[in-house]
Amino acid sequence: MSSIRGRLLKWLVGPILVVNLGAAALTYLLAWTPAQLAFDEGLRHDAATLAARVRAGGAPALALAQADDGAGESSWAALHDGSGRLLAGAPRLRPPQRTGLMDARLNGEPVRVAVAEAGGGLRVSLARTTRARQQVRAAIVRSLVLLEVLFSMALVGLVWFSVGNGLAPLARLRARLDARGSADLAPLDDAQMPRELVPVVGAFNALLGRIDAGARAQDDFRANVAHQLRTPLAGLRLQLEWLAARHAGDPDTGRSVALMLQANERMIRQTNQLLSLERAEPNRFARARLAPLDLSELVAESIQGFVEQAARRDIDLGFELAPAPVQGDRFLLRDLVDNLVDNALRYTPRGGRVTVGCNTVDGAGANAGSLLRVEDNGPGIPVHLREQVFERFVRLDEGTHGSGLGLAIVRDIASLHGAELRLSDAPGGGAVFTVNFP
Amino acid sequence: MHVLLVEDDAVLADGLTRTLQGHGMLVELAVDGLQADAQLQRNPPQVAVLDIGLPGIDGFEVVRRLRARGDTTPVLLLTARDAIEDRVRGLELGADDYLVKPFATPELIARIRALARRNAPKTGIISLGNLVFDSGARRARIGDKPLELSAREWAVLEYLLQQVGRVVSKQQIIDTIAPWGEDLTLNAVEVYVSRLRLKLEGAGLALRTIRGFGYLLEAAPPAPAA
Numbered sequence: 001m002s003s004i005r006g007r008l009l010k011w012l013v014g015p016i017l018v019v020n021l022g023a024a025a026l027t028y029l030l031a032w033t034p035a036q037l038a039f040d041e042g043l044r045h046d047a048a049t050l051a052a053r054v055r056a057g058g059a060p061a062l063a064l065a066q067a068d069d070g071a072g073e074s075s076w077a078a079l080h081d082g083s084g085r086l087l088a089g090a091p092r093l094r095p096p097q098r099t100g101l102m103d104a105r106l107n108g109e110p111v112r113v114a115v116a117e118a119g120g121g122l123r124v125s126l127a128r129t130t131r132a133r134q135q136v137r138a139a140i141v142r143s144l145v146l147l148e149v150l151f152s153m154a155l156v157g158l159v160w161f162s163v164g165n166g167l168a169p170l171a172r173l174r175a176r177l178d179a180r181g182s183a184d185l186a187p188l189d190d191a192q193m194p195r196e197l198v199p200v201v202g203a204f205n206a207l208l209g210r211i212d213a214g215a216r217a218q219d220d221f222r223a224n225v226a227h228q229l230r231t232p233l234a235g236l237r238l239q240l241e242w243l244a245a246r247h248a249g250d251p252d253t254g255r256s257v258a259l260m261l262q263a264n265e266r267m268i269r270q271t272n273q274l275l276s277l278e279r280a281e282p283n284r285f286a287r288a289r290l291a292p293l294d295l296s297e298l299v300a301e302s303i304q305g306f307v308e309q310a311a312r313r314d315i316d317l318g319f320e321l322a323p324a325p326v327q328g329d330r331f332l333l334r335d336l337v338d339n340l341v342d343n344a345l346r347y348t349p350r351g352g353r354v355t356v357g358c359n360t361v362d363g364a365g366a367n368a369g370s371l372l373r374v375e376d377n378g379p380g381i382p383v384h385l386r387e388q389v390f391e392r393f394v395r396l397d398e399g400t401h402g403s404g405l406g407l408a409i410v411r412d413i414a415s416l417h418g419a420e421l422r423l424s425d426a427p428g429g430g431a432v433f434t435v436n437f438p
Numbered sequence: 439m440h441v442l443l444v445e446d447d448a449v450l451a452d453g454l455t456r457t458l459q460g461h462g463m464l465v466e467l468a469v470d471g472l473q474a475d476a477q478l479q480r481n482p483p484q485v486a487v488l489d490i491g492l493p494g495i496d497g498f499e500v501v502r503r504l505r506a507r508g509d510t511t512p513v514l515l516l517t518a519r520d521a522i523e524d525r526v527r528g529l530e531l532g533a534d535d536y537l538v539k540p541f542a543t544p545e546l547i548a549r550i551r552a553l554a555r556r557n558a559p560k561t562g563i564i565s566l567g568n569l570v571f572d573s574g575a576r577r578a579r580i581g582d583k584p585l586e587l588s589a590r591e592w593a594v595l596e597y598l599l600q601q602v603g604r605v606v607s608k609q610q611i612i613d614t615i616a617p618w619g620e621d622l623t624l625n626a627v628e629v630y631v632s633r634l635r636l637k638l639e640g641a642g643l644a645l646r647t648i649r650g651f652g653y654l655l656e657a658a659p660p661a662p663a664a
């Protein structure tokens with residue numbers, strides 16, 4: 001994977017180092033050349049002095065005697081005549097071919113040689129070791145390398161920091177995207193964005209918009225289908241009820257119509273559950289719609305339907321309602337109550353007993369907050385199946401008609417409200433569902 | 439009772455017509471908004487049952503025009519959508535009640551009757567089963583036999599009859615029959631109801647107890663054929 005930071009660093013640090021190296025080479029030349037010239041000038045001056053002495057008629061041996069300067073450098077002088085014959089001085093110095101400065105080796109050591117005319121075809125050669133020069137050069141190189149390393153490190157650090165600084169808006173953008181909820185498709189705000197990022201954010205927002213529109217269209221489609229089904233289902237129910245009343249005396253027709261009514265009820269229920277699921281989708285859940293509600297009032301609003309359903313199955317349905325304030329979405333909580341009670345009425349055997357209660361508990365205990373309880377005296381739910389019942393499309397009793405969605409809806413809605421959903425044994429056998437609102 | 443039913447779905451309209459007729463109502467049907475608007479002006483019903491999603495002008499618009507004319511005919515809106523916005527909008531425009539399809543038939547009947555009573559003069563005579571209850575004359579009878587009731591029993595029965603087919607809570611009964619904060623306990627309500635139950639024997643009525651909540655009065659189902 002390529003990285004903008006990597007690319008920037010490569011294309012900034014590389015050239016900077018090359019330029020730096022070039023500058024260092026130039027600095028080296030600028031420092032070393034004058035030093036070299038100064039040394040050469042000293043050597044030539046010494047050679048010229050020797051030559052002047054020879055010309056003045058001084059004894060060559062004497063004139064050449066002070067060859068060792070004692071400054072850590074060794075020097076050798078020699079006097080040759082025009083034909084290259086050594087007249088005095090160090091025999092190892094070769095007869096010079098020309099006057100001026102040249103490099104040579106003597107005793108296995110590099111030396112610098114200056115040759116001066118001493119008149120009458122005589123030439124004075126003065127050779128000197130280059131130890132001082134090497135020291136100066138080493139000092140220059142050492143300083144340069146040290147400076148170069150320091151500068152380069154400072155530059156790389158600076159570039160690193162600047163690149164990081166320059167990329168900070170990207171990091172902030174990423175942090176904002178990371179912090180979003182999984183279903184948050186709202187466009188990004190580009191007010192604080194650097195100019196270079198605005199087109200990127202714009203393109204991203206356009207994409208978000210398309211995804212959002214797609215998701216909405218899909219939701220709307222499902223909701224529409226479910227809504228469209230409601231009118232014909234309502235019509236069918238009324239027609240079947242009329243038929244049932246008309247043929248009350250005819251057991252065969254009556255039985256058939258009763259079965260059709262049951263199927264109609266199931267279709268109605270599943271259509272409603274589909275819409276409930278739709279409403280309980282986290283991205284449809286609007287916190288703004290949360291309002292202070294009372295569970296006892298919500299249950300009271302749903303009672304009419306429960307009573308009819310309980311009467312059909314000959315179930316003794318009772319209530320123990322005390323004020324239980326919660327913050328919630330009225331429609332979702334109605335769905336929660338409906339599905340929980342429907343589940344109990346559905347799975348409690350004929351002639352059984354179902355009690356719906358709510359109350360509120362002060363303090364900080366495990367049961368503190370507002371509680372909704374639905375208790376039945378049915379067969380109960382074995383411990384090992386208690387997690388499963390909240391999964392979608394799980395039905396424990398294959399003989400009972402249900403979509404397997406009811407308790408999944410209850411679980412979804414409870415979790416949207418931050419409520420804890422518990423399933424336990426009723427004192428006399430049977431199941432107790434408890435929803436504990438914070 | 440004269441009901442104007444406005445519903446464009448033929449199956450539902452037919453079913454509703456027969457169901458309402460079965461409950462002794464006189465049903466006039468309109469299948470679109472403009473027709474409904476015209477019939478509401480020509481022959482005002484006691485209650486209008488109005489679908490929201492109609493061809494032409496929708497149910498909201500029909501209610502808006504009705505109320506703009508100063509017409510107070512009670513309106514029950516029917517809708518396939520249960521979005522809160524629809525509910526709020528319908529009630530804001532002046533509809534009196536709201537029912538989401540598919541509805542339970544007893545619920546529909548109870549709501550239509552409640553709306554009809556709201557506009558009817560207080561002197562109405564209610565008959566249910568063998569009971570004839572004349573709230574204007576403050577007389578009641580079961581069949582030919584006069585029914586003797588105390589003032590409190592009378593008030594409780596009147597309220598239950600107004601809410602027939604609907605579950606009412608004990609608290610609602612207290613709030614209705616003793617609205618000025620008189621000291622009436624839930625136990626007292628239970629006593630009145632149990633006396634009423636005794637006195638209503640043979641009236642063809644079922645006064646059911648909803649454990650821990652309240653009561654439901656309805657016509658007793660016909661005895662199952664033996």
